[in-house]
Amino acid sequence: MHAPLATYVLIAANVVMFVLQKAVPGLQRELILWPAGTAYYGEYYRLITSAFLHDGVTHILFNMWALWVIGPALERWLGRTRYVALYALSALGGSVLVYVLTAPNSGTLGASGAIFGLFGATFALARRLNFDVRWIIGLIVINLGITFVVPGISWQGHVGGLLTGAAVGAVFASTPRANRTLVQTAFSVAVLVLFAAVVWWRTVGLLAGGG
Numbered sequence: 001m002h003a004p005l006a007t008y009v010l011i012a013a014n015v016v017m018f019v020l021q022k023a024v025p026g027l028q029r030e031l032i033l034w035p036a037g038t039a040y041y042g043e044y045y046r047l048i049t050s051a052f053l054h055d056g057v058t059h060i061l062f063n064m065w066a067l068w069v070i071g072p073a074l075e076r077w078l079g080r081t082r083y084v085a086l087y088a089l090s091a092l093g094g095s096v097l098v099y100v101l102t103a104p105n106s107g108t109l110g111a112s113g114a115i116f117g118l119f120g121a122t123f124a125l126a127r128r129l130n131f132d133v134r135w136i137i138g139l140i141v142i143n144l145g146i147t148f149v150v151p152g153i154s155w156q157g158h159v160g161g162l163l164t165g166a167a168v169g170a171v172f173a174s175t176p177r178a179n180r181t182l183v184q185t186a187f188s189v190a191v192l193v194l195f196a197a198v199v200w201w202r203t204v205g206l207l208a209g210g211g
Contacts, residue, residue, distance in 0.1 A: 004072035005081045010087060011064050014111055018060050028053060028109070029159040033095055036104040039206035044199065047099065051091035053109035056150055063111045070118050077125055078172060086168050090117020093164025094157035096195045100202045101156045113157040117165025124169035146161070164191070 033050035037043050055062035073082040096111015102108060114171045123136045140162070147158045168191065175183045 001201050002076075006075050006077040006084050006087075007067060007071035010071070010084075011067055012061060014052055014054070014064060014067075018054050021053060022056075031109075032037055032094055033098055033108040035099050035106065035206060036101060037101060037204075039104070039203045047092060047095040047199070048088075049096060050109045051111055051114055055109060055110070060109060063115055066115045066116070067111070070122060074118055074122060074125070078121075080188060081173055082184065086117060086172065087114050087120050089188060089191055090114045090120070090161045090165040093117065093191075094154075094159075094161035097156045097160025098154055099199060102154070104206055108154045108157060110154070110157065112154070113161030113164075116140075116143070116158045116161035117168070120162045120164070120166030121169025121172070124166050125173045128173035130206070167191075 031046060031049035031053055033046045034043075038046050054063065071083075074086070078086065091114035092109065094116065095108075098113075109192045119136065119140050123133055123140065126133045126136060144158065144162075147153050147155045168188070171187045172184055
């Protein structure tokens with residue numbers, strides 16, 4: 001059984017970015033998801049970089065613990081390439097919903113969108129394999145409850161990541177082996193095109209003065 005290398009690399013990347021946040025003045029401000037900056041200055045990289053930032057030790061510890069617990073099994077089921085694609089699309093899905101639904105001058109950061117995407121994909125895969133899904137449903141419900149009850153948590157990022165991960169996981173789990181690579185690649189590209197269209201639409205609205 002191969003070590004979950006991609007999971008280790010993702011955890012390391014998040015930890016390194018957290019250390020840099022604390023060590024480099026102004027770095028967090030430059031990389032956080034800020035809708036106004038993204039639209040007015042074309043800083044679309046914020047949709048990705050914000051998913052590797054955290055606002056405190058508790059925040060990163062919780063997210064990395066969740067990634068450590070749920071990531072290795074998904075990586076084994078999907079393989080590294082599809083697992084990394086799932087993580088990236090989920091992170092981006094969370095950021096896109098934040099970009100669309102939050103105030104222009106708000107700031108959002110964290111890997112939670114990607115983590116919720118892994119939750120959604122685990123549900124889709126477990127259901128496809130006829131595993132007991134009650135534990136993952138309970139995990140999702142508890143975390144969504146925390147999301148909507150605790151102030152200051154980005155529900156948009158969590159819900160966007162969850163929906164993206166569930167959709168990607170469902171397609172990855174149900175594609176016939178004969179055309180698996182082609183179908184899954186096409187679906188992933190289609191998701192990226194959809195995200196690009198939504199981001200463009202939101203950007204036009206922001207530049208036109210819409211909130």
